[in-house]
Amino acid sequence: MINRAAESYRQDGMRRAYLLGPSHGTPAERVARFRPAFDALTSAGFAVTAPAVSQPAACESADHLLSVMDDDLDALAAADVVVTLPGSDRLWEIAIADALGVPVVSFADCLAERACA
Template sequence: MVSSMHGREPVPSTGLPRLRAYLLGPSHGSAAERARRFAPAFDALAAEGFEVVAPGRASQSTDDADHLLSVVDDDLDALLSADVIAVLPGAERLWEYAMAEALGLRLMPVNPAPRLLSA
């Protein structure tokens, strides 16, 4: 499973199309908090050879309705083009999760262990 893949070398290119993973997780908090929340799963999925899309990692709040609709539209396009939806803890309450479930998209829970420094 993805959570045990830390420390592996990236998958070599075989000329086959890479699978796309939409990494879904809570997008609240500062940019640094989001980076810490998403990085372990993002890195693990990439090491497994996935092309990773993680809109919540760079999420920005907006008061502009047109911009918000544009962001939701882009997120929906990314969700629909993914081969798998990788779900971080706490993402089960997000609209993207409900949409993926309703559309029968493949949901895969990920809970990567924190990286430990070796002595």
């Protein structure tokens, strides 16, 4: 399923960024933490996926959790780059991105060095 998703995500030709950061706090707190990076990446021409903001705060069942994880893996596999916010260094998505060959870049480096360009 991951490979099929990666192909479909790229049909529009846009570069894809998977924005990764800590998902603790209320939905409003998560939006406030992710919004500046989300907006900057969008302005730079990326289609941005930020699961910590778009996913529900809690899953209703094991099946729901598996569905959410499946969506996250599809988006991660389809990404051209994983952009990390502070506090992301121990999140599971980094290991998956490394295994898939998706570059992982901090948001600070992305801005300072144009590493995401």
